[in-house]
Amino acid sequence: MTQLRKGTFIKRAKDISISSALALALLSSGMIMPGCSSNDDDDAAYSYEETTYSKGIRSHIKEVSPGKFKIVDEESVAADKSVAIVTYLDGHTDSLSTAASKALIDSEIRNNQSNVGHHSGLSSMLLYGGMGYLLGRNSSNGYINNYRGNGDSRGFYANPGAYDKSQSAVRDINSSRSTRVVNTRPSSGRSGFFGRSSGRSGG
Numbered sequence: 001m002t003q004l005r006k007g008t009f010i011k012r013a014k015d016i017s018i019s020s021a022l023a024l025a026l027l028s029s030g031m032i033m034p035g036c037s038s039n040d041d042d043d044a045a046y047s048y049e050e051t052t053y054s055k056g057i058r059s060h061i062k063e064v065s066p067g068k069f070k071i072v073d074e075e076s077v078a079a080d081k082s083v084a085i086v087t088y089l090d091g092h093t094d095s096l097s098t099a100a101s102k103a104l105i106d107s108e109i110r111n112n113q114s115n116v117g118h119h120s121g122l123s124s125m126l127l128y129g130g131m132g133y134l135l136g137r138n139s140s141n142g143y144i145n146n147y148r149g150n151g152d153s154r155g156f157y158a159n160p161g162a163y164d165k166s167q168s169a170v171r172d173i174n175s176s177r178s179t180r181v182v183n184t185r186p187s188s189g190r191s192g193f194f195g196r197s198s199g200r201s202g203g
Contacts (some may be wrong), residue, residue, distance in 0.1 A: 035170055044198070045185075047181055047183045047184070049182075050181075051137075051178070054078070054178065055079060055173045055175075055176035056076070056077050056078060056079040057075070057131055057173065058074065058084075059074045059130045059131050060073040060074065063086070063087065067120075068121070069121065069122050069125045070120070070125070071125050072158045073159060073162055074130040074165060075199070079176075084126060086122060096126070098135060101126045102135055102141070104122065109143075116147050120156075122180055124156060127147060130147045130169055130170065131151065133148070133173070136148060
């Protein structure tokens, strides 16, 4: 029979009690081992929301005097049909894509920053009309909204009826919004990018 020195048993019991207390303290503080984190938390760290719109805008702009324009009509269309149709005093027309419209807006902001929107030029019609609103829905074009918020867009329309119709088109665009959660986390059980879609409506 192995003989234990006096106090050995008491020391071992004390060590066990300290270890148990330490474990309880770690659990109560919320500290967990890395292997215990949930997959949901991991997904959230590698996820982002992507918003798209199935509706776009067709804007009709007319030159009313040399170098001065007014928006005469706007309507919602399929997103890939978005365009600004400009009619000039001499009767000819131009069709500006969203890319061409954005280029004119960017030029206005770059060259006339302190006086943006304080004239009736074509770039102001694009910026403060439905085209500017549509472009501002893109998260990378948030700066456009900063300029649009500096004034009332009513004055850029030919009449109150044209403005009211434009607001109806804006509501159509908003109601066509769709948000998709995209997860970029690489995993052996997943291939490439994937997402979950959910429709949302509202401003």
